[in-house]
Amino acid sequence: MTMDPEDSAQEVVCCILCQDSVPLMYCEVCDIHLCKDCVEKHLLDVYKFHNVIPLKQYWGELNYPKCRRHHTKECDHYCQQCDIPICTRCISRKHLGHNKVDILFFFKSKTKTLQSDLCELEKSIYPKYQETASSIPVQKADLNELSKKLTSLNKREDVWNKEIQTIIKNLNKMENVIAHTVSEIRHSIAALKKILVSEDIRLISEYKSRNAEFRKMPPNLRVSLTNFGPREINIDQLIEEFDSLSALYFKTKEQDYSMLTKGAESFPPDRSLMDVPQVITVINTGYKYLHGVICLNDENVWTNGDDSIKLFNLQSELVQSIHTKTGKEPRDIAVTKSGDLVYTDYHERTVNVVKNTQVETLISVGHWKPHGVCITSSDGLLVVMDNDDDKQTRVVRYSGSKKKQRIQYNDKGRPLYSSGGIKYITENKNLDICVSDWKADAVVVVNQAGEHRFTYTGSPTTTVVFFRPYDITTDSQSRILVADCYLHNNRIHILDIDGQFLRYIDNCQLLGPWGVCVDTRDNLFVAENDTDRVKKIQYYV
Known part of the structure; x- marks a missing residue:
């Protein structure tokens, strides 16, 4: 040859x-x-x-x-x-x-990927879905049994029974979702085996992995009881406090695909970072000022800059363009699990969703100005915002347009975040909430309940040059990646799940790295403010 x-x-x-x-x-x-x-x-x-x-x-x-x-x-x-x-x-x-x-x-490399996907599906993902599916009928039976015992609560009986039935209804929905996904996993396993046996380069080259999609398992639902008794209980207060539908609340824990059945291998493997990350794709956007990027899927990315939001494929071809309602640039963009585009409008004080090219206002935040937005594992929203006088900053969790949680102070009553300045937000795989606080020169991380975990203020090697974080994202290994384009930094900081500095990505001729995101294969996309280009970077072996 x-x-x-x-x-x-x-x-x-x-x-x-x-x-x-x-x-x-x-x-x-x-x-x-x-x-x-x-x-x-x-x-x-x-x-x-x-x-x-x-x-x-x-x-x-x-x-x-x-x-x-x-x-x-x-x-x-x-x-x-x-x-x-x-x-x-x-x-x-x-x-x-x-x-x-x-x-x-390519054929050899892609074949190994298919074999790895098949092994993960059979030994890890599929068994965990089966385990979750088998637990739901047991919980429904327990709830029905509890419902029969509530007659001693007198006037509270109807209220509690109604709440129990609501939970059972939700469990039924979850059961249907899991059953559908299990069927999809079986189909993927069968298709993978057929492709591998065929040794058909055409089929192998066209294969698109769904493992990352299947790893995002629904919450592992465990129903527990509050202290039942004849006393009056303020249900509204419980809903506010526990972000639940009733005093019977779900203790949710996102499924950890590394906690496998006995004898199974650990997936996804603890992948190593490349010594020398490499740029594998460059997308030219044509913006005057490019600030953000988010993956719609592994083939298309949304970008924001100037007064519009544009969708590009990996060949730099414009697929779609959206103009904001105010005609001004959005502060941040995100994509829901169903593929809808979400953006924050700092000037209009709204969070908006784009459905079939039509822009709809999802949330109006009143006297607060929204900055960063991200989609949570439960398909809700996390929004970081400042009030009108830039003296307060908080993170608000939404389910649809309903406010579910507010995070603003630590356990000593002091603000977690600086007031004013640029801020971005993301949710890690362990449900930590990570905020890049530009004005504070820090990344502030709290857990799902809003309790402070750690603050990162730059690597141990940062002595003279300031650390000024811009956009932030996380990958499948729960590593945190932060863009830093202050002065001539032009690098990406990589931290582990506990905020320990691992290394920089600073060898890819980055010029003004502002926006960051990762795709399902842990490729990093970096939006460069200085060049108006998006670089796709491979940084895992």
Whole structure:
């Protein structure tokens, strides 16, 4: 196979022994590639059976995808920037200068990904869904039994029974959701097995993992009781205090996919950070001032800047453009689990949702000005906001448009956040609430109940240059990533779940990194304010 000059610096399949020559042979037993000069050396291992065949013969058994642009051509390369297979004609035209790899290298790498996904589905995700599903009928039976015993509460009996029935109704909905997801998981397992057996490059290249979606399991519901008795209980107060529907409240704990059945492997694995992160895609947005980015999915990202919000694919093609109601730039953007766009309007003092290109006001915050917004694991909202005179800052949790929780002070009654300034917010996988507080030069993290956990004020190596955090996001490993573009910092801070500094991403020629987000594969997207470009960065091995 001849190497194209454009691929001289790209990663290709090389001879496993000399690590230099282009392989023309393949050992089916050892699953390795060999150049002609190294075949004899490989066969010297007389204690092992070998079956070396021409690589073309092995390739001939694989089903290559046809090029999307040149339909008579087979794809022999894969463009990592555009995430599609390409033919030799595409290399020197539309994909000139892109990061490309040999399709066989891609095939091997993607096959390992499929095998890992299949193992995770069978050994981790599917058993945990089954465990959750089996617990719901038991809880419903317990609640029905409790309902029968409430006759001793006299006039409170009807109220409590009504609340119990509400909870049972919610459990029924959850049961239906889990049953549907279990069916989807079974289908994904069957499809993965079929693709792996086929060794079809076309099918493997088109495969899109759903494991990240399935890992977002519904809360592990456990119903517990408050202290029942004949005394009067203020239900409204309990609803306010426990963010629940009744004095029977759910102790919710997000399912941890690493807590597996006995003997199962741990998934997702504790992935290592790359020593040298690399830019794999660059999206040109055309903004004058670019401030934010959020993934709609692994192929499209929403961006905000100037007076609009734009949706781009990975090829820098504009898919959709939305103008705000006020004609001014939104402070922050987010995407709901159903794919609706949400943005905060600092000037109108509203949180808005875009449905079918129509902008609707979801929340009016009165005399408060909303900054950052994020979607929670339960598909609610967390909004960080300042009051009109910039003397108070708080985080408010919403379910739909209903206010459910307010976080403003620590246990000593002191403000958690500085007043005024730029602020962004995200929820970690352990349900911690992380706020980047630009004016305080800090990242402030509280737990789900609003109790202060830690404050990060820069790495131990930060001595002279200030740490000024902008946007913030978290990944599948609960690591926290913070953009820092103050003066010439131009870097991303990576922290662990407890706020310990791990390392910087500062080698990707970042210029004014302002907005950040990650996709389902833990690729980092960085919106550069200085260049108006979005860079997709791989930082995990």
